């Protein structure tokens with residue numbers, strides 16, 4: 001089945017089927033991002049409710065990653081505003097947003113390959129900069145620091161049995177789960193996951209899907225995902241982007257039935273459904 005068929009054939013919505021109307025945890029208001037003369041985001045507004053999985057989808061080049069960058073502070077926005085828990089964070093640098101509870105998943109390359117899963121998680125829990133990473137034997141970076149947190153994260157991510165393996169010894173799926181673990185170790189309120197299932201086989205996809213769906217009991221998930229099966233199954237809300245704008249925001253059911261969404265995807269097939 002190709003991506004569009006998967007998109008159209010999904011079963012009715014995932015665990016929750018309502019766009020919540022309470023106070024949003026994260027709010028983007030008319031966010032514009034220009035790279036030189038090119039406008040990658042043309043006034044994007046987004047409302048993310050607490051304890052939900054909120055997916056951002058759209059064809060290649062729609063602006064999903066750029067939106068993530070502006071929300072996490074990786075790139076400065078050109079205009080507009082971003083609020084977290086009612087606080088204006090529009091111009092805070094990324095590290096300050098981390099302190100306030102914003103985390104994003106890293107790429108595999110940000111794992112320390114020669115350190116164990118436990119050590120990787122410990123460093124992430126301590127917010128240690130890469131330069132300091134090898135000094136893990138010293139003071140606050142000692143072996144027992146953050147033991148409970150590390151155990152809880154490893155259990156949640158199915159990594160308990162491999163806590164003492166180096167990350168280079170892990171399977172691809174385990175490495176991708178460890179990336180999520182690094183973000184969780186910062187004890188965020190909201191976690192941004194950028195294609196957490198990319199390159200995975202079906203078994204790993206299923207476990208990652210269950211993990212993401214389970215995260216909303218404690219925190220809020222904002223997800224970029226090309227696999228429409230996953231998006232339709234686990235999202236509470238979906239924002240569909242197209243050409244730097246929001247086309248539609250709604251429940252999986254509403255998005256699936258939306259004519260504008262269907263049109264946007266017709267000429268530019270989704271790359272997912274893997």
Ligand SMILES: Nc1ncnc2c1ncn2[C@@H]1O[C@H](COP(=O)(O)OP(=O)(O)OP(=O)(O)O)[C@@H](O)[C@H]1O
Nearest residue numbers: 035038039040058059060061062063064065066067
């Ligand atoms: N640093 C940059 N400088 C100039 N243009 C950029 C930069 N980053 C992204 N763009 C452009 O902004 C647009 C949106 O890119 P972005 O990566 O946000 O899209 P996307 O929806 O995440 O796409 P994909 O699904 O392919 O990852 C694209 O046209 C891209 O070429």
